[in-house]
Amino acid sequence: MKISLLFLLLLLFVSDPLAAQQSVTISARSDWVSMQKGPSTAPTIAWKTPQPKQTTEHTLVYTATVFIQSADAVTQLQFVHNGNELTGQQRGFKRFSGSQEVSDVIPLVVGSNEIYVKATNAIGTTISERRIILCQPEITSKSVQGQKRLALIVANGNYTKYPLKNPPNDGRAVRQQLEKLGFTVVYKENLPLRDLKQTFDSFVTNLGSNNVGLFYYAGHGLMVGGENYVQPVDADPKAEPDVEFECYPLRQIISRMAYANPKGANMIFWDACRNNPYRSWRRGAGELTFAPVQPAVGTMIVFATEPGKQAYDGDQENGLFTSELVKHIGQPNVDIFELVDRIDQGLENRGFKQPPYLEGRLRGKFMFKAD
Known part of the structure; x- marks a missing residue:
């Protein structure tokens, strides 16, 4: 009985060997698939350049590079600059999987540039970390060739009260130097308020974008309520509130x-602000001659003197500040900071203590004349 049962089981196994083999094969194939193909994910993106979250560049183009890793094929790749998708990568893009280094040339704008990268595969889309590139191109005489250099000079000296003798001389001397340095100069003397407004309207209209603009003023200036004002020759404010309506x-x-x-x-x-002709006002002598202006990047103000001090006419043909300005402004390879230092040193060598005062900053260096 036992022998018959054993024989029967053996006969069944031998008669269906394929079923046993299929069972083993399926198990093996399932194990192989699970070992070779792990769970799929969206691409990963790492920056090569730029690596810091914020960097500064002095050129108008930048090559950005990222490392991209993806088990599935990357089907779309896009560099984004200041919210705009760049077309360069899209035109030449080829699908890839695994690890790859990808670059694109970014056209920068002056100031802040935000860039990031988007990569897409069958699983999803990854957006890289943002990078900020501050573009501050150097502006020199050579780099502005082909651009307009436009200057407005206003020289007010013919005041009914407290006339000044040197502003017209100062304005003409500055005009002569600026014209040698390639500026188109608009020169005006002794402007009343109406003409001053019209002159300045025309100046800013003609200035245009991406050029060099310069405004030079010699004459009386006032400070009221923390604001500095050009005083037209017809202005005769009787009290501080009048300045806002009679001056610019x-x-x-x-x-x-x-x-x-x-x-x-x-x-x-x-x-300006060589003296304060309204000493009877509450804010008279001893008040800060200039209040902080905090201009936008790209603007530099050179005051003839420090806050709280007066700028003097001097005893020569030109005022103290302008006499040194016209002496040094045409010297080659001198940026605006060194120009101010030379004005200061020149006055000190002559025995005058009237240090110029700077506010604001340009984008990179500026030289009136470069070799």
């Missing part, structure tokens, strides 16, 4: 130049 605010000049020329260089040379 320096802050408005600065803002309009920055708006008209947001990507270029804007400079203001302010040889």
Whole structure:
């Protein structure tokens, strides 16, 4: 009985060997698949350049590079600059899987540039970390060739009260130097308020974008309520509130130049506030001659003197500040910071203590003349 049962089981096994083999084969194939193909994920992106989250560049193009890793084929890749998708990668893009280094040339704008990368595979889309590139190209005489250099000079000296003898001499001397340096100069003397407004309207209209703009003023200046003002020759304010309506605010000049020329260089040379003719006002002698202006990047203001001090006419043909300005402005390879240092040193060598005062900053270096 036992032998018959054993024989029967053996006969059944031998008669169906294929079933046993199929069972073993399926198990083996399932094990192999699970070992070779892990769970799929969206691509991973790592920056090669730039690596810091914020960097500064002095050119108008930048090559950005990332490492991308993906088990599944990357079907779409896009560099994004200031919210705009760049087309370069899309045109030449080829699908890939595994690890790959990818670059694209980013056209920068002056100022802040935000870039990131998007990569897509069958599982999903990955967006890289953001990178900020601050573009501050150097602006020199060589780099602005082909751009307009436009200057407005206003020299007010013919006041009914407290006339000044040197502003017209100062303005003409500055005009002569700027014209040698390639500036188109608009020169005006002794402007009343109406003409001053019209002149400045025309100046900012013609300034345009991505150029070099310069405003030079010599004459009386006032500070009321923390604001600096150009005093037209017809202004005769009887009290502090009158200044706002009879004079032209320096802050408005600065803002309009920055708006008209947001990507270029804007400079203001302010040889004013030589004295305060309204000493009976509450804010008279001893008040800060200039209040901080804090202009936008791309604008530099050069005051003839420090806050709380006066700028003097001097005893020569030109005022103290302008006499040194015209002496040094045409020297080659001198940026604006060194120019101010030379003005200061020149006055000190002559026995005068009237240090110029700077506010703001340009994008990179600026030289009036470069070899």
